[in-house]
Amino acid sequence: MTRPTPAPAPFTLTRRGMVLQPDPARLAERGGVLNPAAVLHAGVTYLYYRAVDVEPDNYSRILIATCLLGADDQIQTTRLDRVALEPAAPYERWADGRGGGVEDPRVTPLDGAWYMAYTAYGTVAGVTAPRIALARSTDLLAWERLGLAQFAPLAVTIAGQPAIVDLDRVPNKDAILFPERIGGRYALLHRPMFAPATGLPQSIWLSWSTDLRYWTDHQLVLPPTRPWERLKVGGGTPPIRTPHGWLTFYHGVEGRADADPQRRYHAGALLLDLADPARVRYQTPTPVLSPLTAAETSGVVANVVFPSGVVQQPGGRIDVYYGMADQAIGLATTTLPAPNAWPRG
Numbered sequence: 001m002t003r004p005t006p007a008p009a010p011f012t013l014t015r016r017g018m019v020l021q022p023d024p025a026r027l028a029e030r031g032g033v034l035n036p037a038a039v040l041h042a043g044v045t046y047l048y049y050r051a052v053d054v055e056p057d058n059y060s061r062i063l064i065a066t067c068l069l070g071a072d073d074q075i076q077t078t079r080l081d082r083v084a085l086e087p088a089a090p091y092e093r094w095a096d097g098r099g100g101g102v103e104d105p106r107v108t109p110l111d112g113a114w115y116m117a118y119t120a121y122g123t124v125a126g127v128t129a130p131r132i133a134l135a136r137s138t139d140l141l142a143w144e145r146l147g148l149a150q151f152a153p154l155a156v157t158i159a160g161q162p163a164i165v166d167l168d169r170v171p172n173k174d175a176i177l178f179p180e181r182i183g184g185r186y187a188l189l190h191r192p193m194f195a196p197a198t199g200l201p202q203s204i205w206l207s208w209s210t211d212l213r214y215w216t217d218h219q220l221v222l223p224p225t226r227p228w229e230r231l232k233v234g235g236g237t238p239p240i241r242t243p244h245g246w247l248t249f250y251h252g253v254e255g256r257a258d259a260d261p262q263r264r265y266h267a268g269a270l271l272l273d274l275a276d277p278a279r280v281r282y283q284t285p286t287p288v289l290s291p292l293t294a295a296e297t298s299g300v301v302a303n304v305v306f307p308s309g310v311v312q313q314p315g316g317r318i319d320v321y322y323g324m325a326d327q328a329i330g331l332a333t334t335t336l337p338a339p340n341a342w343p344r345g
Contacts, residue, residue, distance in 0.1 A: 013332035038309030117175035202232035245271035299325025
């Protein structure tokens with residue numbers, strides 16, 4: 001008896017190929033290209049990718065390229081030889097005056113412009129750490145810095161006792177803006193990197209703002225709960241509005257510690273409530289993408305797929321751009337489920 005082929009799980013990603021890898025002739029890319037933002041404008045997909053130099057070590061810029069997945073499934077990527085951002089502001093540079101970084105951008109259309117949330121890796125008040133910064137553009141080429149995000153204190157429970165954490169002193173990454181105001185306020189996903197002594201795992205949090213500068217009313221969205229994300233979870237792609245919720249692809253990390261040689265980064269999918277995006281309506285029980293190919297299992301950091309950019313094409317295809325082993329950039333695609341096939345939370 002022939003068994004029917006099971007339908008693919010919702011939001012499963014299909015690899016389409018490599019988008020970009022380091023060009024040895026370009027010094028800014030010697031340490032890898034990875035974790036791009038993606039924007040569709042006037043029929044063109046723009047990529048804002050992190051390019052890592054090796055001198056100084058791990059010196060990161062955000063460069064611009066365009067990408068096209070042709071009808072023949074061939075990927076055409078063109079570097080524009082333009083810098084969106086490079087370490088220049090004090091909060092993007094190290095105390096030694098040489099190093100620094102602007103990393104892992106996410107770009108969101110909002111209020112008639114485009115806003116970039118990115119990781120500023122610099123020294124502030126004597127402490128060198130990753131922090132969340134914002135920039136704005138009206139043409140997708142020139143970017144105006146808006147400065148570091150400022151956070152209200154966070155009330156948590158540590159070792160069974162109530163505590164107040166100064167979020168401005170906590171390293172933070174994976175900032176993602178929603179593409180519209182919700183209830184009149186801006187919404188931001190992010191991943192505070194609490195000290196291990198607090199017992200607070202690295203999770204996806206949601207914060208709110210009226211001015212894009214000061215963020216408050218912090219809410220826990222997703223802690224690590226699945227076996228494939230037991231170490232930590234963090235945001236990935238900017239949310240896409242669907243009839244059933246905000247769709248976002250995130251990363252979950254499997255392993256015992258950051259130094260675990262068996263550590264693996266996976267991608268999952270979330271549906272967040274449209275009116276209350278701190279509420280998870282659906283979470284994929286298993287990864288939608290895991291390290292498998294040689295470019296994903298071997299590189300600067302082995303066993304990493306890191307979703308960061310997303311574009312919804314006019315025909316319904318969803319393009320997800322992701323980092324491959326912190327060295328190259330890949331493209332995977334999916335489509336939204338049929339009206340009667342959406343998962344139930």
